[in-house]
Amino acid sequence: MVVGAPIIVTLGDSITQNGANPDIMGYQVMLTQDYVRKADVVNRGCSGWTTRDWVPKLPLLGREWSHKPPSLITIFLGANDAALVPEPQHVPLETYAGNLKILLQTLGATFPDCRFLLLTPPPIDDTRIKSRSNAEAGKYAAACVAVGAERKVPVVDFWTAMQNMPHLLSDGLHFNRAGNIAAHALILSAIRQHYPALAPEALPSEF
Incomplete structure (x- = not known):
């Protein structure tokens, strides 16, 4: 029997890694406070990671949490997959969608009681970064939404919600302070809507 505080995992790329940065009010920092x-x-x-990098790491995640499975995993990938050809991070659109399905299927089989939340890549400010494009990111966001619909997994569509808001990005790709605050609000709202039993106010204090 698993006891103690539930585990929530934020899985992703540099946008998620930066989510742990308190200097920019990282979205994961705010979730930790919640x-x-x-x-x-x-x-x-x-x-720098893509879905292609994460797929072979799934056995490691399974071993890491075998003693205490996570209750919720957010999967925030696609910003690097959507890099324009010939960028080395580029992952073809169909491969990206297939990798998302592998992530959901494998993690779901490994952790049967876990819940999942997909997060689409955010918009791109085309004026500040040349290795990405907003139109291309939109295709990957749509693929993420489609995978969520097929697998019955809720999706936070950052690409749609943050359109025409370049002030949310530090460099045309990554969230700045305002972007992290906006992302946190959307994620927390989705948890409350789709997994109310996992909302902060629904959980007891363990200590």
């Missing part, structure tokens, strides 16, 4: 004494929020954001 769940203090109620759940442990674990950051598994890896700068």
